[in-house]
Amino acid sequence: MTPEREAIIAAARSLFQRGLTHGSTGNLSVRVGDRVLVTPTGSSLGTVEAPDLSLIDLNGAHVHGPKASKEAFLHAALLRARPQANAVVHTHSTYAAAVSCMDGLDPQDALPPLTAYFAMRVGRLPLLPYFAPGDHGLERTAEDMARTHSALLLSNHGPIVAGATLGAAMDAIEELEETAKLFLLLQGLRTRPLTPEQRSALEPG
Incomplete structure (x- = not known):
């Protein structure tokens, strides 16, 4: 097993065992040169194995192995949008998915900077328009927005995060989920997010 495959399987198990994915939802990928290892279609992150992983190119075309996630x-x-990124994590985690269904969110900044760690690991979180899962109509919008944001929230769907490493992407998506949980717990209560100055001092690159 290559280190990249081993890392994907370990991350997949971690996400599933801690309830950040369920059933066959969620997918992960790691850049390997000019190719991308990605979890396959219809797989559960709780049971996927290293030989099951698919290899695609940076245009999303299948190169080798089982059929990739849709x-x-x-x-x-x-x-493509983030040459400095080497991994992507996408989940349907409960709290972030719940926020993605809410009306009235700022599409440029869906979650407030309630904690320093959200500002550091996620930054601003754009809310992308709704597309059915697997609809390639989302591709251009996601690529354009990812040039300036490492994390995106897909409407009525869930979060997707790119990171320099798989560990960094995992940290960011977990911070996003915890902030979504806080956001929902605080509904109806007065909150005190970070000030714009405090936020700017912490936001990634």
Whole structure:
């Protein structure tokens, strides 16, 4: 097993065992040179194995192995937009998915900077318009937005995050989920997010 495959399987198990994915939802990818290893279609992150992983190119075209996730094109889009990124994590985690269904969110900044770690690991979180899972109509929008944002929230769907490493992408998507949880817990209560100055001092690159 290559280190990249081993890392994907370990991350997949971690996400599933902690309830950040369920059933056959969620997918992960890691850049390997000019190719991308990605979890396959219809797989559960709780049971996927290293030989099951698919290899695609940066245009999302299948290269080798089982058929890739129907959302593999999104992974390729984020990696094209962010040459410094080497991994992408997408989940349907409960709290972030719940926020993605809310009306009245700022499409440029869907979650407030409630904590310093959200500002550091996620930054601003754009809310993308709704597209059915696997709809390639989302590809251009996601790629354009990913040029300036490492994390995106897909309407009525869930979050997707690119990171310099798989560990960094995992940290960011977990921070996003916890902030979504806080946001929902605080509904109806007065909050005190970071000030614009505090936020700017912490936001990534």
